Amino acid sequence: MKQLLAISIVTFVLLSSGNSGARDDHQMFPIADALNTPAAKEKLDPKIKLYFGDRKYPAVLKDFGEWKTNKKTNAFNKSDKAACEWTFLSAILELQERAVKEGGDAVVAIKSNYKSIEHSSETEYMCGSGAMVSGVAFKGRVVKLGK
Numbered sequence: 001m002k003q004l005l006a007i008s009i010v011t012f013v014l015l016s017s018g019n020s021g022a023r024d025d026h027q028m029f030p031i032a033d034a035l036n037t038p039a040a041k042e043k044l045d046p047k048i049k050l051y052f053g054d055r056k057y058p059a060v061l062k063d064f065g066e067w068k069t070n071k072k073t074n075a076f077n078k079s080d081k082a083a084c085e086w087t088f089l090s091a092i093l094e095l096q097e098r099a100v101k102e103g104g105d106a107v108v109a110i111k112s113n114y115k116s117i118e119h120s121s122e123t124e125y126m127c128g129s130g131a132m133v134s135g136v137a138f139k140g141r142v143v144k145l146g147k
Contacts, residue, residue: 084127110140
């Protein structure tokens with residue numbers, strides 16, 4: 001009897017939640033805030049430079065092509081901003097790792113590309129936040145810069 005009651009309660013909760021789990025907000029957050037978190041300061045490689053949007057950078061000696069990232073994180077019990085900053089860090093770390101692997105020293109023209117919606121900005125990135133998951137996607141060019 002207790003098992004039937006538990007199944008009934010779970011079914012009721014799932015059916016009554018309707019679209020509450022379907023939240024998919026696309027929000028803009030400051031790049032500077034994400035880069036200045038303690039985790040970002042600890043984990044980002046200062047030797048691999050990052051240039052967001054149309055920010056100017058030195059002449060390119062070698063271009064290793066455009067690379068994409070698409071990272072998600074569990075957003076349960078976190079603010080959208082906190083979850084997005086964590087996911088931002090994961091995505092940027094992946095771009096830096098690709099730069100090291102290819103022999104580059106910078107990632108330039110980094111643009112948000114969440115759900116293939118491109119947004120170029122020197123100051124903000126796009127993050128998708130749902131009921132349980134947040135996601136950040138970027139694309140950028142891995143390059144070797146001149147001095």
